[in-house]
Amino acid sequence: MFVSAAALAAPVDDLMVAVKRDSDVTARELIRRGVDVNALDQNGRTALTVAIQEQSAKVLPVLLNARGINLSTPNKFGESPLMMAIIGNQTELAKQLIARGAATNKGGWSPLHYAATRGNVEIMRLLLARDAYIDAKAPNLATPLMMAAQYGSEDAVRFLLSRQADPWDRDTLGHTPLEYAKRGGKEDSIALIAAAQRKRRDPGKVRPLAPLSPASAAELRGEPIPENPESIPMIYPPGQEPAAPAPLP
Template sequence: MKHFKFWHKCFVFTVFFSSSLAANAGTFEDFFSAAKLDNESVMVGLTLRGFDLNTVDPRGDSALLIAVREGSRKVALFLLEQPSVKVEARNPKGESPLMLAALKGDLDMARRLIQRKAEVNKPGWTALHYAASNTTQASQEMVRLLLEHHAYIDAESPNRTTPLMMAAHYGHPAVVKLLLEEGADPLLRNEQGLTAIDFARRGERQESADLIAAFVRRKRPTGTW
């Protein structure tokens, strides 16, 4: 009889533990699905149940980062209202929610993240690098916003690429012009020895290359004869 009770308890514990694992797995999947699909009601329900809102998925992405990346606005705004949510939680690539908002050109989201003390400056790739890579003219406003919040204009990535270089190769010529006017140094070189004008030429961005070349010419001191 004692053996029966023992095995019965083991069976009950195993069933309970297995059910708990299945429930937790379902909760985990629901959490990240809600972040991707902008399902605010599911996110609110999980929050009320005490789910850790800073949990990361197998790739190391937080729910806030996913929501910003996927354009899940309702979920992103809800998460930003939760004091426990870490707005600076970065994925293994070093990307933060602010960086992705900057890349997407989501000005309102960037403002809200900055209000929550998201870091505008950090070592390595920065939000300004990402903003400068946006191909639309609207990226000017994002760049201005970041500069207003003291983004370092000549921030260097791990290979010493600057925001101006990114704008020259990928971004809009208006952003190249703005960065130059705000003091970006067009003569800096990355680890490969390339300047911003080299980036523009490699990206076949003739307008940006011309803007940089004209700026450099204006800044050269005129000789006296």
């Protein structure tokens, strides 16, 4: 028997309505009847995504306990349910999602970026405990430390630095976390990041080692040092060249 696409979509639409109305009884009955809890609505959202957006407190436990639910399906903007819970300051829900195995890493903007933006150290700690990448790169190469520096809190910056976040990472415009802290006008974070940069050499300014002289190379290899090794020309900064020796009388 032919079943139209509209008829197939109807149960999913009914579930979305139940979610928006926060009707746990209806949502539970629809799931019992086999509605796909991972289906997308016309805006590319799952029922879980809609429930988080609407803060449907009674429906959320029903969805979280539904068999086969995908906790990490992103919306059309690439935001996972965990990211949406974090940015919406729904900390307890975010903790539940992490505990239930929601993805803590993803390409582009990540949950750690969002937690850093909110300055939520508690969630950042949980994410890192689940192997979230501390220097995750957004599409513009911004890192969680940059987000914490501009939008988050001093505690968030201090926490990330204590976990070895790179203070010298650069975005696509070449800005480091220090520029982000200055942009946010956060004096305490500016001081923390500046201190971290002083302790850690800027990898962009590290010069490669000069090649070994033939004599040094032979010594390292345990070989006889050449009697007449080639001289290594000395290169001086402009204006600091040694004066030429005076001519012999």
